[in-house]
Ligand SMILES: *[C@@H]1O[C@H](CO)[C@@H](O)[C@H](O)[C@H]1NC(C)=O
Ligand SMILES: *[C@@H]1O[C@H](CO)[C@@H](O)[C@H](O)[C@H]1NC(C)=O
Ligand SMILES: *[C@@H]1O[C@H](CO)[C@@H](O)[C@H](O)[C@H]1NC(C)=O
Ligand SMILES: *[C@@H]1O[C@H](CO)[C@@H](O)[C@H](O)[C@H]1NC(C)=O
Ligand SMILES: *[C@@H]1O[C@H](CO)[C@@H](O)[C@H](O)[C@H]1NC(C)=O
């Protein structure tokens with residue numbers, strides 16, 4: 001007992017000491033929040049090869065308006081305001097102003113904001129006019145958007161939010177924030193009105209924070225895709241502070257769009273060597289990926305409507321597949337007729353798997369998307385978690401032949417840095433910022449988890465339910481020795497000059513027969529085996545699960561999906 005007392009007394013004193021110290025040294029409430037640390041990649045950044053092209057040069061010319069991308073870090077930006085509650089993980093968010101290391105003669109277009117639950121990460125564009133016409137102007141005035149005095153939130157001091165008022169023919173692209181009620185001076189420092197030729201309409205991107213009807217989100221161009229001109233600026237909008245509607249904020253626009261800032265083939269390979277994902281399949285996964293040639297040469301057959309008794313074997317690269325046309329049901333692929341061979345093909349072949357890369361410009365050629373397509377010959381059935389039933393296999397539901405999945409690396413053409421990764425998940429998906437990814441030790445290779453049977457892509461292991469929160473379709477992700485290192489075997493199938501698309505890319509019909517079972521009927525079958533008092537909630541749950549999860553996206557190839565030329569969807 002005495003020893004107990006003595007040790008514990010010492011411990012108590014020590015803990016008290018730490019506690020008191022904590023208080024006296026605390027400078028601000030952000031101490032210890034992830035946002036206080038600047039994110040750095042675990043490995044070396046890609047080497048920007050000396051090249052005649054415009055990739056990785058730091059500055060991109062939008063056709064008379066040059067933009068540079070400034071990372072938000074300790075030596076470039078200062079925090080002007082934070083709130084410590086609301087938003088992601090209820091940790092609040094912070095607003096930053098660029099203060100140093102802005103390239104000479106470039107001007108701020110607005111401020112930057114990010115959630116406090118992330119390490120300090122991201123960047124914002126600054127601009128310079130390089131034309132006889134002034135493509136940039138200081139604002140005529142600032143509108144007071146509002147202030148945060150009346151918000152019942154933890155904050156060091158209130159924020160005052162301002163939006164530039166521009167001369168006719170010019171548009172504002174970002175908001176400014178001050179810590180005192182004085183209007184920002186109308187000096188050259190805030191040369192933030194952009195000539196309309198270089199702007200286009202914007203909309204809300206990711207929600208950064210929201211509380212009591214007030215919301216803050218990044219801005220992105222409304223029209224996005226490989227041919228779209230809208231440029232992502234990195235500014236944000238603060239909505240709901242004032243009751244009067246505000247004039248819209250705009251995105252930038254690349255009037256040139258000559259794609260001269262896209263990486264060359266050699267540069268693309270360096271980028272993929274740096275950021276190629278590592279994909280973990282579930283330990284219980286039986287249906288692994290394969291290369292398309294493995295699928296073809298192991299007996300996959302091409303069927304034609306009306307001639308079903310004469311399927312034909314498929315040549316390597318799909319040279320005998322019908323080209324072009326549309327996703328009608330005139331042709332489809334199926335397994336070999338032989339039972340043993342069929343079972344073999346279903347299981348794929350991890351060791352010979354290749355991934356297929358589609359390289360495409362995004363945000364007016366200021367970013368490069370490297371879409372990493374993975375083919376699995378078979379998509380296994382769906383499992384449901386329902387009340388006390390942890391795992392109810394749903395018979396055939398979810399099964400289909402020919403499963404195309406993807407993750408997309410979005411890389412800055414200013415500096416070759418990875419910005420976001422898109423994880424495709426059953427016809428939707430999630431964009432994850434580079435600071436929130438898991439990486440292979442000491443490298444910049446993102447870790448990806450493929451869900452059991454459905455092969456949906458996730459950034460974290462564990463269980464994700466799609467339904468009503470506690471019940472729904474299971475997505476089980478776990479590390480195992482079934483792992484695909486995408487950097488080891490890949491083929492660029494489209495988007496680089498000189499690359500000829502293999503014929504299978506232009507096969508636009510289904511990679512498996514049309515899923516023929518009746519989902520409704522199968523579900524009714526499951527409901528029947530449940531006790532009667534559970535049936536109603538079972539129906540209620542299954543009605544909430546989007547049909548495309550149960551039926552899957554359908555076995556169409558990469559080019560049939562609008563993501564081929566469009567932006568990745570948002571969750
Ligand atoms: C911050 O960004 C600037 C501008 O790119 C860069 O020069 C500097 O090295 C960075 N500083 C740190 C501490 O990462
Ligand atoms: C702050 O906003 C409130 C409205 O929410 C307004 O009444 C007040 O005048 C503003 N304060 C200043 C100093 O602008
Ligand atoms: C595209 O624009 C860049 C930068 O102004 C210029 O150097 C290059 O010659 C242009 N390329 C083409 C193909 O027009
Ligand atoms: C059916 O397929 C076989 C094998 O490809 C082909 O020889 C035959 O001409 C086809 N018949 C019709 C009616 O298209
Ligand atoms: C498939 O096509 C690619 C180019 O598109 C070529 O490099 C490769 O040799 C072809 N493979 C076969 C097996 O024909």
Ligand SMILES: CC(=O)N[C@H]1CO[C@H](CO)[C@@H](O)[C@@H]1O
Pocket residue numbers: 424425426427428429560561562563568569
């Ligand atoms: C994962 C993803 O975003 N898939 C989309 C790709 O495009 C098709 C349309 O062709 C959409 O239905 C999918 O949701």
